[in-house]
Amino acid sequence: MSKEDQIIPRSQDFNEWYNTLVLRADLADYGPVRGTMIVKPYGWSLWENIQSALDKRFKATGIENAAFPMLIPMSFLEKEAHHIEGFAPELAVVTHGGGKELTEPVAIRPTSETIIGHSYAKWIQSHRDLPILINLWNSVVRWELHTKLFLRTLEFYWQEGHTAHATEAEAWERTKIMLDIYANFAINEAAIPVIPGEKTESEKFAGAERTLTIEAMMGDGKALQSGTSHYLGQNFAKAFDIKYLDVDNIQQFCHTTSWGLSTRFIGAIIMTHGDDKGLILPPRLAPIQTVIVPIFKTEDEKSIVMTEVDKVKKELSDSGFRVKVDSRDNLTAGYKFNDWEMRGVPTRIEIGPRDVKNNSAAVARRDIPGKEGKEIVTRAALVERVKSLLNEVQNNLLVKATKFRDDNTLTVNSYDEFKSAVEKGFAKVWWAGDGKDEAKIKEETKATVRCIPFNQPGGNGTCFYTGKPADKIAIFARSY
């Protein structure tokens, strides 16, 4: 790899490493309108794999996909007081259409609760129409000032689910089911050991009664909110008149939920697993699971090697793996090794003339650098070995990320300990403070309550900040 192609090592400058890596690995590029993002084929293929893993899980619980317009009347957004307060500063507003000024300006959706509320009110008459379980795969626009590819962009891609139920219990149950799906997906597909929990009053979604979240620790110790599920109570039902006739023919307001996971999750994957050499993609989501690099010098060697490479490719594809052959003829094998390592392909197969002669191949795993991660495999065992290696890499990434998270999560009892803990990771504390305390702590340390984890130790303690008796643990951290 030439010098200009090299990325800044992660250990040297985490922020610059991230910014250059996203571009160099061909995941994304900047769009021409400030703060917008182009997701390139390699990045989009990763997103398609994320979509497919989530979509399967959604559908298994009865969720159906649909599509709602991106244009929403401004008046809709103003119907739920907290909602407009949260989103007004970020709206993109269309004032002209078809060469004329519009009588009522329309917003590009920042999220779809309001247009969903309007439609559900029309569609729901009786308890027989419930529940409605709809998910949308789309993009939304929020006019952000400080943007960063995948993490915060003017337009971003996501899914937003919206459900309506007859009872509070059922809506709350759905809120929890969807968070469980996110946690299960993050852990088992992305190898990210997220912490599921609940947001505090001051951190919950604009318009929600309760917000559940999965929080992940990035390689620099900061937190990334990676997916949220909101119990909206009857807030939107009352604002949009979503009512049903119950079995006794009495009109009731519905209880609604919404939940979302976005392309920012790609940022979480990059910053959880990446290292100095570049990306490391979890095998279950990687666009390319194994890359074959042919090695040869002469035309004769090329012909022998490529015949074998094509066979191996076919065997692996037929076995269901996502395989790529790097047949670029203007690059050295060494360059290619670095290139695919930088792009995070979890395993690499090298086949040269000697391998063909010896009925063997070299296989390297991305998560263990150098000779230690490389082995010679017999040709007959190759497919099985790639399969087992992909599982090993997948498991190892989760183990490593879990260890890193735990090593950088400190249980602290005083504000001084807290301050140094959030410099490098998560602080786990007994907590009995309120919104004002949170604001003060944020001002002084930049750390916020990431969540009140579901997994509580039980018992009681003393709040590290207020000194009051506390019956729950909170996780604080700086965050993206």
Added chain:
Amino acid sequence: MSKEDQIIPRSQDFNEWYNTLVLRADLADYGPVRGTMIVKPYGWSLWENIQSALDKRFKATGIENAAFPMLIPMSFLEKEAHHIEGFAPELAVVTHGGGKELTEPVAIRPTSETIIGHSYAKWIQSHRDLPILINLWNSVVRWELHTKLFLRTLEFYWQEGHTAHATEAEAWERTKIMLDIYANFAINEAAIPVIPGEKTESEKFAGAERTLTIEAMMGDGKALQSGTSHYLGQNFAKAFDIKYLDVDNIQQFCHTTSWGLSTRFIGAIIMTHGDDKGLILPPRLAPIQTVIVPIFKTEDEKSIVMTEVDKVKKELSDSGFRVKVDSRDNLTAGYKFNDWEMRGVPTRIEIGPRDVKNNSAAVARRDIPGKEGKEIVTRAALVERVKSLLNEVQNNLLVKATKFRDDNTLTVNSYDEFKSAVEKGFAKVWWAGDGKDEAKIKEETKATVRCIPFNQPGGNGTCFYTGKPADKIAIFARSY
């Protein structure tokens, strides 16, 4: 079905039949901003099946998916003269973002050639970077005045593909490959016998050198342009400076293509196959391929029947079919039959207590109404029979639609014959006219050249309109 639930028969009022059916079948609904559309789960599921069938075909030819921002600087759109001329009157313009007026207003994409051109110019340096073969699944906004669900809406869903090539030959080849894919998809998946051909100068895409199209005949004899593939020549390459260094290190402009198929194709499916009773969906794309209606009166019967229904459902699902059990307990079996017929499910299975006792089931096909399309099948043969029936329905729909198209395509030699031909279908004519002739014919008859079909008889004739010698046949029709 109650009277208010009934749809207007197709034979009575084609237009009203379409409008009410789209709503009644739960395919789509109107959005709150005039001209926008909500695609409901049943309609979206149909679109997902269309997407999957196309996406597979695209990827098999090397196309990769990506995502580009919806917001495009107005200045981009103005760079290609014909392009802006075509799209300026339909733009939605964002003038405010984040509470402030923007220095340069941005448009919501009406299509992405310009932002693609800008990006490809950045990405392409050498012939080694070519071809670029990218497809986007997204939505675009065109501020239409006269809207109709699926056929013409302010925002619609589609795929838009954009490729860049080193040579004209390769780009033109790609233009044809993509049209072939559309034609193959339309015929084999949607059972719509489209006519592939080329647009005339006056009907081609704004900014294209040549536009290829597939044209379908709807049930009222009007044409629907169902997918287009454009050879853009070097128009966008020159407007956006998309250049590459060739093998001799000389700078050359690229040749580009674009091609798209949209949710209007759902309109084509509805209007090609539907009948007085409602939709008829082609089995390969139908969200539900077979619906099971349990029939019982007493609780005892219900228990016996539902046990069997669950077994049948599992067998069919396990065999890869999309199955639904209609277990609504407040509706009669008769209502359910009508309901699923209206919603176009291609086959129906009825299971009652006698069927369970006799080890049999009744199976009905949607495309043949009444007793003629219904048969008793032994339980053991049920899955195989459903499978073969779905194939029969699929084939029959194509045969019927082809016959209808051919019966309503008249070869005409005079303008008088022409006028009556386009009242009820397609007119096939020898053609040697120009854009002015087309405009005059359109004004007088509302018919336009749909395409110059690839499939030409050869030889020569006399142009029906100008009387000049002609060496090609054209298809004229009124269109959506």
